[in-house]
Amino acid sequence: MLTTASDLGKEASRLQNQDTTISSKSEIAVTLKNCSLSFGDVQVLNNVSLDIYKNEFVSILGPSGCGKSTLLRLMLDLLQPNAGGEIIYPSKDLSLGMVFQKPVLMPWLTAIQNIALPLTIGEKKFTKKEAKEKAEGALRLVGLQDFMNHFPHQLSGGMQQRIAIARALAADPTVLLMDEPFGALDEFTREKLNFELLRLWESPETSLSTVVMVTHSIQESVLMSNRVIMMSPRPAGVDDIIPVPLPSPREVGMEELPAFHQTVKELRKRVKHL
Amino acid sequence: MKTKITDALYPVGFAIGFLIIWELAVRLLDIPIYLLPSPTDIVAVIDSSLWSHMLVTLLEALTGFVFANILGLITAIIFVHSKPIEKGVFPLAIALKTTPLVALAPLLVVWMGTGYSSKVVASMLICFFPILVNSVKGLKAIEHEAWELFSTYKGTKAEIFWKLRLPTSLPYVFSALKISTSLAIVGAIVGEFVGANKGLGYVVLVSSYHMDTPVMFSAIIASALCGLVLFWGISQLERKIIFWQRTDDL
Numbered sequence: 001m002l003t004t005a006s007d008l009g010k011e012a013s014r015l016q017n018q019d020t021t022i023s024s025k026s027e028i029a030v031t032l033k034n035c036s037l038s039f040g041d042v043q044v045l046n047n048v049s050l051d052i053y054k055n056e057f058v059s060i061l062g063p064s065g066c067g068k069s070t071l072l073r074l075m076l077d078l079l080q081p082n083a084g085g086e087i088i089y090p091s092k093d094l095s096l097g098m099v100f101q102k103p104v105l106m107p108w109l110t111a112i113q114n115i116a117l118p119l120t121i122g123e124k125k126f127t128k129k130e131a132k133e134k135a136e137g138a139l140r141l142v143g144l145q146d147f148m149n150h151f152p153h154q155l156s157g158g159m160q161q162r163i164a165i166a167r168a169l170a171a172d173p174t175v176l177l178m179d180e181p182f183g184a185l186d187e188f189t190r191e192k193l194n195f196e197l198l199r200l201w202e203s204p205e206t207s208l209s210t211v212v213m214v215t216h217s218i219q220e221s222v223l224m225s226n227r228v229i230m231m232s233p234r235p236a237g238v239d240d241i242i243p244v245p246l247p248s249p250r251e252v253g254m255e256e257l258p259a260f261h262q263t264v265k266e267l268r269k270r271v272k273h274l
Numbered sequence: 275m276k277t278k279i280t281d282a283l284y285p286v287g288f289a290i291g292f293l294i295i296w297e298l299a300v301r302l303l304d305i306p307i308y309l310l311p312s313p314t315d316i317v318a319v320i321d322s323s324l325w326s327h328m329l330v331t332l333l334e335a336l337t338g339f340v341f342a343n344i345l346g347l348i349t350a351i352i353f354v355h356s357k358p359i360e361k362g363v364f365p366l367a368i369a370l371k372t373t374p375l376v377a378l379a380p381l382l383v384v385w386m387g388t389g390y391s392s393k394v395v396a397s398m399l400i401c402f403f404p405i406l407v408n409s410v411k412g413l414k415a416i417e418h419e420a421w422e423l424f425s426t427y428k429g430t431k432a433e434i435f436w437k438l439r440l441p442t443s444l445p446y447v448f449s450a451l452k453i454s455t456s457l458a459i460v461g462a463i464v465g466e467f468v469g470a471n472k473g474l475g476y477v478v479l480v481s482s483y484h485m486d487t488p489v490m491f492s493a494i495i496a497s498a499l500c501g502l503v504l505f506w507g508i509s510q511l512e513r514k515i516i517f518w519q520r521t522d523d524l
Contacts (some may be wrong), residue, residue, distance in 0.1 A: 100422075118423070
C-alpha cells in the first residue's frame with residue numbers, strides 16, 4: 001500500500017515491510033504520488049512518492065540543493081508538480097503551517113502582531129479579538145509571553161525563530177512543514193528548540209499531528225523523528241526511508257543510546273553511498 | 275547623550291574656526307569685497323527680504339518635491355503591478371532623466387510663465403526619477419519567503435501590497451526622499467535663474483549683475499540652508515516611521 005522511490009527499486013521489499021508496521025497503526029496525513037518537477041530544462045524532483053502519517057514526525061534529509069525545500073513547497077501548494085504528479089491530503093479539516101529557515105518576521109510588527117498576521121489575512125476566519133487571543137495563546141506556548149510588544153529587532157535569533165513557530169501554531173495547523181527551521185541557529189539554541197518543538201508536537205494543547213521537517217543535520221533528524229526520508233542528489237528522489245527505533249517521548253540524553261548511534265551510522269553510510 | 279552633544283560640538287567648532295580664519299584672511303590680505311566678502315560683510319547685508327526670498331524658494335521646492343514623490347510612488351506602484359507598462363514607460367522616464375533640467379527650464383518658463391508653477395514643475399522633474407527608481411526597487415524587494423508566507427495563508431493581492439510590499443519599500447522610499455531634498459532646491463533655483471522676480475535664484479542672478487558679492491553669498495548660504503532644512507525634516511520623519519532600521523547619517 002505504500003509507494004516509495006520505486007525508480008531506485010533497491011531494498012524496496014525490506015522498506016515496505018518496515019513501513020506497513022507503521023501504516024497499519026495510523027491514517028495517512030499526506031500522500032505524494034509520482035511527483036516530478038522541472039524548472040525549464042532542470043529536473044529538480046524525480047518521481048517522488050511518499051506517504052506521511054498522522055501523529056508522525058518525519059525528517060527529510062539530503063545533500064544541500066537537492067530539492068528538499070522544493071518538496072515542501074509542493075506540499076504547501078506553492079509549486080505544482082509536473083503532469084502526472086499528485087499531492088493528496090485525505091483529511092477534511094486540514095490546516096497547514098510553515099516555518100522557514102529564516103524567521104521571516106515583519107520588522108514593523110510587534111511579536112504579537114506578527115503571530116496574528118496569518119489569522120488576519122486571506123479567508124479571515126477570526127475576528128480581531130479572536131486573532132489576538134489565539135496569538136497570545138501561541139506566544140505562551142513558546143514561552144515568550146513577556147515579549148508580546150517587542151519588535152523583532154529587539155529579540156535574539158532564537159527568540160525570533162520561536163515567534164515564527166508560534167505564528168505557524170497560531171492558525172491551529174494539523175500539519176506543520178518546516179524548512180531547516182533551526183539551521184541558522186547556534187548549537188545551544190538549536191538543541192533547546194529541538195526539544196521545545198517536540199514538546200509542542202506531543203502536547204494536547206496544540207492541534208498539531210504531523211510534522212515534516214527538512215534538515216541537513218543527521219543527528220537532528222534521528223533525535224526528533226519517527227522516520228527519516230533520505231533524498232538522493234538532484235534530480236532528487238526518495239533514496240530510502242529509515243525508521244528511528246528510539247522510544248518516545250524523546251528526551252535529552254537519548255543521543256547516548258545505542259539505537260541513536262546505530263541509526264546515525266546507518267544514515268551516514270547512505271550519505272557516503274550517494 | 276553626552277557623546278551626542280560632544281559629537282555635535284565637533285562640526286560647530288570647526289565651522290567657527292573656519293569663519294574666523296576667513297574673516298582674518300580677508301582683513302589681513304585686504305581682499306576686495308567684490309571677490310570675497312568677509313563673514314561680517316555678509317551678515318551685514320542680511321535683511322528681512324532675504325527671508326522672504328528664501329521662503330519663496332523653499333515653498334516652490336517643497337511643492338515640487340511633494341508632487342514629484344506622490345506621482346513617482348504612484349507610477350512605481352503601477353509599474354510593479356503591470357509589466358507591459360513598466361517596459362513601455364521606464365525607458366521614457368530614463369530619457370526624461372537624461373535631459374538636462376537646465377535645458378528644459380526656459381521651455382517651462384515659456385509654457386508656464388515666470389511665476390510659481392514653472393519652478394514647481396522644474397523641481398518635480400528633477401525629483402521624479404530618484405523616487406520612481408527607488409520605489410520600484412523597494413516594492414520589489416520583498417523576501418521570497420515572506421511572499422510564500424502570505425501565499426500559504428491565501429493573502430490577497432491587496433493584502434500583500436498593504437501589509438508587505440509597501441512597508442518593505444519604505445526604507446528605499448526614504449533614501450530617495452533624502453536624495454530629492456537637495457535636488458528639489460536645485461530645480462527651484464534653476465527655474466528662478468531663467469525667469470523670476472523673487473526667490474533665491476533671482477537674488478543670486480541679480481546680485482551677480484551688480485557685482486554685489488555679499489548679497490550673492492547670503493543667497494547662496496540661504497539656499498544651502500533650505501536644502502538642510504528639508505533634509506533634516508525628512509530624516510526626522512524617517513527615524514519615526516522606519517523605527518526598525520537605525521540609520522546614523524545626520
